[in-house]
Structure formats: structure tokens, C-alpha cells
Amino acid sequence: MFQLVLLMQRALSREMELNADLVAVSLPGSDALIHALYKLEAADDAWGRAVGFVMSEKAKGRLTRDLFEIQTQVVAHMGQLLGDPVYGRVPSHEGSSAATHRVFKAELAQPPQMWSSHPLNHEREANAKRHYITAPIDDRAAWALFEQPQALREAVTARLLGDAPAEAQPHDDALGALGRQFDREFFKSRYRGVYFGRSITRHLGDADAAYGDAGEPSAEALAMLYPEALASEMAQLRTLEKEKVQLAGLLSGSVRPPGGVIRHRGKTLARSSLPLAILQVDRDLTKVRERLQTHDRQCRSLHLAAARRLGQGWDDYLKGLLAALHFADHTEDNLRDLQGLLSNTVNVVTATRKVNKKGIERIVRDGNVLRDALAKVFDDAPAVQLDETLLKALGTANWAAFLGELKLPGVAKENVGDWLNAVDSWVDHTAGACGSLRSHALEQLLASESTVAEHVRAGTPAGPAPAASQVPGGYATLRPGAERKRQTQLDWWGRFQTADGMLPSAALLFEVLGARDHAREQMRGAQTARFCESGARPSGKVLPPSARFVRSDEREGQWPRAAGEWPNGARGALAECHERGTRCLQPEEARRTRSCASPMRRSSTRSGPLMSVRSPLS
Numbered sequence: 001m002f003q004l005v006l007l008m009q010r011a012l013s014r015e016m017e018l019n020a021d022l023v024a025v026s027l028p029g030s031d032a033l034i035h036a037l038y039k040l041e042a043a044d045d046a047w048g049r050a051v052g053f054v055m056s057e058k059a060k061g062r063l064t065r066d067l068f069e070i071q072t073q074v075v076a077h078m079g080q081l082l083g084d085p086v087y088g089r090v091p092s093h094e095g096s097s098a099a100t101h102r103v104f105k106a107e108l109a110q111p112p113q114m115w116s117s118h119p120l121n122h123e124r125e126a127n128a129k130r131h132y133i134t135a136p137i138d139d140r141a142a143w144a145l146f147e148q149p150q151a152l153r154e155a156v157t158a159r160l161l162g163d164a165p166a167e168a169q170p171h172d173d174a175l176g177a178l179g180r181q182f183d184r185e186f187f188k189s190r191y192r193g194v195y196f197g198r199s200i201t202r203h204l205g206d207a208d209a210a211y212g213d214a215g216e217p218s219a220e221a222l223a224m225l226y227p228e229a230l231a232s233e234m235a236q237l238r239t240l241e242k243e244k245v246q247l248a249g250l251l252s253g254s255v256r257p258p259g260g261v262i263r264h265r266g267k268t269l270a271r272s273s274l275p276l277a278i279l280q281v282d283r284d285l286t287k288v289r290e291r292l293q294t295h296d297r298q299c300r301s302l303h304l305a306a307a308r309r310l311g312q313g314w315d316d317y318l319k320g321l322l323a324a325l326h327f328a329d330h331t332e333d334n335l336r337d338l339q340g341l342l343s344n345t346v347n348v349v350t351a352t353r354k355v356n357k358k359g360i361e362r363i364v365r366d367g368n369v370l371r372d373a374l375a376k377v378f379d380d381a382p383a384v385q386l387d388e389t390l391l392k393a394l395g396t397a398n399w400a401a402f403l404g405e406l407k408l409p410g411v412a413k414e415n416v417g418d419w420l421n422a423v424d425s426w427v428d429h430t431a432g433a434c435g436s437l438r439s440h441a442l443e444q445l446l447a448s449e450s451t452v453a454e455h456v457r458a459g460t461p462a463g464p465a466p467a468a469s470q471v472p473g474g475y476a477t478l479r480p481g482a483e484r485k486r487q488t489q490l491d492w493w494g495r496f497q498t499a500d501g502m503l504p505s506a507a508l509l510f511e512v513l514g515a516r517d518h519a520r521e522q523m524r525g526a527q528t529a530r531f532c533e534s535g536a537r538p539s540g541k542v543l544p545p546s547a548r549f550v551r552s553d554e555r556e557g558q559w560p561r562a563a564g565e566w567p568n569g570a571r572g573a574l575a576e577c578h579e580r581g582t583r584c585l586q587p588e589e590a591r592r593t594r595s596c597a598s599p600m601r602r603s604s605t606r607s608g609p610l611m612s613v614r615s616p617l618s
Contacts, residue, residue: 018119018127029135030128031098035090037121038103042088046074053178054161062171063164066150067157068143070178077182080189081196083231099132184439185446192230195442198237199329200296202480203289207319207326214301217309219457225299233292240285247278303449306456313465314452317387320468321448324386325441327471331377332434334478338370339427344486346420360413367411367419370427373476377430378406383472386437390469393440403433441469 025033050071054064064070079087093101104122119127143149171177186195204210215221249255250262251274262269264277300322307314345366349359381400396402408426411419448465455462 018124021124021128025128025133027135028138029133032135032137033128034103034125035137037124038090039088042075042078043071046071046078046088049074049078051160053181054157054174057171057174057177058161058164058168061165061168062174062177063158063161063168064171064174065157066153066174067160068153070174073175073178077178077187081182081187082193082234083189083228098134099129102126185443185450186439190226191446192226192228193234194226194230194292194295195446196234198234198292200442201322201326201329202333202478203293204326205477205479207323210297210300210322210326211304212297212301214298214305217302217306217456221302222306222453222456225295225302230295233288237285237288237292240281240288244278244281244285247274247281250274251278299449303452307452310452310455310462312462313468314448314462316468317465318445318448318452320387320470321390321441321445323471324384324390324469325438325445327384327475328434328438328441330477331475332431332438334476335370335373335377335427335431335434337478337483338366338373339424339431341484341486342366342370342423348487360416363416363420364411364413367416367423370423371408371410374406374408374426374430376476377434378403380472380475383470385470387466387469389444389466390437390440393444394436399437403430 021033050067053070053074054067057064075088079085090103102122102125104120104125143153146152201207201210246255247264250257250271257263262271262274269277300318304315304318307318342363345362349355349363381403382398384399386394386399391397394402406426408422409415409419411423452462
């Protein structure tokens with residue numbers, strides 16, 4: 001019933017939102033609301049990044065005054081990073097009228113509409129432009145509505161930051177610090193976003209596989225390594241990845257198509273056609289990834305050839321940086337994958353809230369696999385020799401000192417609870433260290449490649465390169481698609497206990513109803529035993545009010561009592577005695593025995609669990 005009410009409430013909320021939109025567009029026009037919704041997507045992403053920035057600065061003892069200015073700058077930086085000059089701004093409607101132009105496109109899939117309290121953006125746009133209202137757009141910021149906007153912005157920022165350490169000082173260069181973060185080499189716009197949110201080593205079994213035949217490292221070839229078309233390739237990659245996730249959601253039932261109809265690439269699909277559609281998207285994804293990986297190989301190979309021409313150890317230095325990047329990337333992802341596997345195991349084992357011996361053994365097994373992987377990272381740490389630029393960026397003397405000492409023991413059934421409470425902090429520390437090395441190695445690799453290319457283009461000699469980084473062989477690798485398999489569904493007994501699915505739910509309900517009837521039967525039987533000499537089973541029929549029986553009551557003067565005065569359960573028990581002709585105790589007998597007991601109870605000096613159950617009337 002609660003679920004039904006919740007569904008109805010959310011459906012009503014959606015309709016109220018649509019009606020509220022119609023009221024909202026009546027004054028500023030149909031476009032203003034839609035433009036605000038469009039800008040909100042970039043603003044929402046920038047807000048999360050801005051909050052993360054100011055909190056990290058607070059941890060360093062620097063208090064940002066205006067979080068909202070940081071958010072605005074993040075939007076600008078992201079547009080430059082993605083190579084999108086209109087990022088966070090509404091695209092123009094050239095070639096179509098304002099009334100028919102649509103900013104939002106219908107998503108391939110969406111959560112079930114009854115579960116969504118807000119309509120989707122393309123639905124809100126269609127609703128707002130159903131009767132198009134023309135009005136000029138006011139491009140001023142919403143802060144213009146407040147009398148003292150700057151003071152308000154700073155007050156909100158201070159409230160968000162909360163209590164600060166006594167030694168913390170106002171941050172006078174917050175925008176500069178933000179700019180320096182986005183000024184990292186792999187964020188620069190000349191790379192067309194090809195290194196943003198994408199690994200260049202995960203698909204490689206070893207670092208040497210990153211190189212191929214580059215040909216002559218001419219200045220012209222080096223200058224054309226990052227064409228504008230790369231930005232389109234990256235946009236297509238993100239679109240296909242999103243498309244695949246949505247199709248997989250439709251197949252699993254976690255999302256539903258708008259209007260109940262699956263439309264994909266201009267065609268209407270039946271649910272049975274989803275596996276084939278996913279296969280096609282996967283093929284398209286593979287082609288885009290292969291083109292990008294070919295570009296990666298061309299970049300690494302051409303710069304390595306240029307470094308060999310320069311000499312002075314630059315080729316070994318570039319290969320050492322890529323080896324450090326490969327080591328850190330695979331080690332981090334391998335640890336995170338094992339951590340996810342252990343989390344999945346714990347969730348499955350504890351889903352029924354009853355952990356058996358087999359479940360404990362499974363947790364211990366997966367936990368020790370993760371612990372062994374951590375131990376290998378720490379054991380191999382002395383063999384990881386990083387170059388001076390990486391050590392300076394990490395702020396450490398060596399990799400082993402940066403990691404520290406592993407003090408996490410193995411897991412056994414005796415310490416499994418305490419061990420599970422501690423393991424995530426150790427994985428986060430180790431994987432975080434690898435993540436820092438990965439980002440600094442990538443940045444230094446790109447910066448060094450840029451330095452090499454500049455010397456080749458200018459025809460100038462280069463000085464000696466720093467000593468190359470070295471990593472040990474035999475570290476764990478994890479290529480895409482090789483992730484450990486997770487259990488996505490409980491076994492039959494687990495599903496029955498958690499009522500997961502229609503059939504297990506029905507079976508569990510049937511069992512609960514049966515248990516309820518059994519409990520009633522036991523209580524009625526106990527009541528009969530309390531009032532009758534025989535152990536007759538109650539029938540549930542009620543005696544006429546004129547019948548008189550007795551109750552074992554400690555209070556004197558209350559022995560006789562009309563059956564009409566007894567609660568229904570007792571009346572039913574007395575009725576059974578009456579109908580079967582069994583003899584119920586009279587007042588004088590009740591005074592002698594002080595109770596009405598069954599023959600089994602009187603014949604035993606000890607009461608078993610059922611004999612000791614007392615009637616609610618006693």
C-alpha cells in the first residue's frame with residue numbers, strides 16, 4: 001500500500017511540475033526556462049568541482065571567499081578543456097524558428113516515469129513550447145535580484161565551509177590556484193580533450209606495446225599530431241559510451257523508454273532486439289577506441305623517434321615515464337577492482353542478514369586476495385625508482401617512503417569484522433598514491449614530449465635528460481574487459497529470504513501466512529490446555545452467554561464467570577470442551593489445583609517449552 005501511495009505521489013508531483021512550468025513561462029517567455037535548464041547541466045558539474053576545490057584549499061589552511069566565482073571559472077575552464085566554445089551556453093537556433101527549435105533531445109532511456117518526481121528536460125521543453133510565448137531574454141545573472149549579492153555570496157560560502165582551523169587564512173589567490181590546476185599539461189586545449197577521463201595505457205599488456213613504426217619525426221608531422229577532428233572523436237566516444245549504458249539499462253529493466261517505446265538510431269526496437277543493438281554499439285565503440293589508440297601509438301612513437309634524434313638520454317627518459325604511468329595505472333585499477341569484488345561479496349553474503357560459515361569463508365578468501373595484492377605493491381616499492389621530476393612532484397624522497405609500511409594483517413574468521421572496517425582505508429591510501437603517480441607521470445610525459453618536439457621544430461640541441469624511471473616487472477595488470485566477475489543475483493535461497501522477485505516473494509508470503517496460522521494454532525491449543533482436562537483442539541465456536549465456567553485466577557471471589565465475559569480465544573477453547581463433552585473444572589476443583597491444566601502437564605514434574613507457555617488470561 002505504501003509503495004502504491006508513493007507511486008501516485010510521484011506521478012502527481014510530475015504533473016504539478018509541468019503545470020508550474022506553464023505558469024513560469026507566462027511571464028518571461030518559453031525560452032527563458034529552457035535556457036536555464038540547459039545551463040544547469042554545466043553549472044551542476046561545475047558546482048561539484050568547485051566545492052571539491054574549495055574544500056581541498058580549506059584542508060591546506062586557505063579559505064575561499066566566493067565559491068560561486070570559482071564555479072563560473074570552472075565552467076569556462078571545462079569549455080576550453082573539451083574544446084567546446086559554447087559549453088554552458090545555449091546553442092543558437094540557426095535554420096529553424098524559435099518555436100520549433102529544441103535544445104534537449106529525448107533520451108534513449110530514462111527511469112520509470114512513475115518513479116520520477118520531475119519530468120525529463122525534453123518533456124519540459126515540449127510542454128513549455130506547446131503554446132510558444134515570445135519574450136526577450138535577459139542575460140543578466142540571477143544575482144542581480146539581490147541587493148548585496150557579493151556579501152550574500154561570501155556569506156553562503158562561509159556557511160558551506162563551516163568551522164575552519166584557527167590557523168586558516170583567507171585565500172587571496174583562489175582563482176589563481178584554480179587556474180594552476182586546470183593549467184596542468186593534459187588539460188591544455190591543444191590536446192583536444194583526448195587525455196581527459198581516458199587512459200592511454202589500460203589497454204596495453206606492457207609499456208613497450210605503446211610504440212610502433214613512426215617514420216621520420218619531421219617538424220610538420222609533430223605539429224599535426226593533435227588535429228581538431230580529435231575533439232569530434234572524443235565527443236563520439238562519450239556519446240557511444242552513454243548509449244551503451246542506456247541500452248544495457250533497458251535490457252536489465254533498470255530504466256524504461258519514454259512512452260514505453262524503444263527508439264534507437266531512428267528505428268523502433270523490440271525488447272528482444274536489444275542484445276543485437278548493444279552488440280552494434282559495442283562494435284562502434286571498439287572502432288572509435290581503436291582509432292584513438294592508433295593515435296596514441298602514433299604520438300608516443302613519433303616523439304620517441306624525435307627523442308632518439310636529440311640523444312642525451314631523452315628516449316630512455318620518455319620510456320621510463322611511460323613505464324611509470326603504465327605501472328601506476330594498472331596497479332591502481334587492479335586494487336580498485338579487487339576492492340569492488342570484495343564489496344560485492346560482502347553485500348551478497350550479508351543480503352539475508354544471516355551470514356553462514358560458507359559466507360565467512362568466501363569473504364576471507366576474497367579479502368586475502370586483496371590483501372596479497374596490497375602486500376605485493378608494498379613489497380615491490382623499493383624496486384620502483386622514479387626520476388627526480390616525479391619525486392619532486394610527489395613531494396617525497398622515494399616511492400617506498402611515499403607508500404609507507406603496510407600494517408594490515410591477513411583476514412581470518414576470527415578478525416573478519418575488524419579487518420573489513422580497516423581494509424578500505426588501506427586500499428584508498430595505496431590506490432590514491434598510485435593515482436597521484438599516474439597523473440604526475442602523464443603530465444611529465446606530455447610536457448617532455450612537448451619539449452622534445454619544440455627542439456626538433458626549432459632545430460636546437462637539448463641538454464641531458466634526467467635519469468629514467470624504472471619499475472619492476474611482474475606487477476599485476478588489468479586490461480579492459482578483464483575485470484573480475486561480480487555476482488548480480490542471489491541464489492534461490494537468498495532470493496527467497498529477501499523476497500527478491502515475484503515467485504520468491506509469493507513463496508515467502510505463503511510461508512509467513514503458514515507460520516501465522518501455526519502460531520495461532522499453538523496459542524489456541526495452549527488456551528484449551530489451560531481450561532480443559534483433555535488436550536482437545538479449539539474449534540473457534542463460541543458458547544452461549546448462559547454457560548458458566550471457571551478461570552484459574554489468584555484473586556478470591558472471581559472464580560465463576562459467564563462465557564460471554566471471556567475474550568474470544570478463551571471462549572473458543574471453552575466451546576471445544578463443551579462440544580466434545582470433556583469435563584471442565586468446577587470452582588472447588590480449581591481451588592485445589594489452582595490451575596486448569598492438561599493431562600500432559602499434570603503427569604510431568606517438568607514442563608517443556610510448550611507446557612510452559614502461559615495463556616494471556618493467566
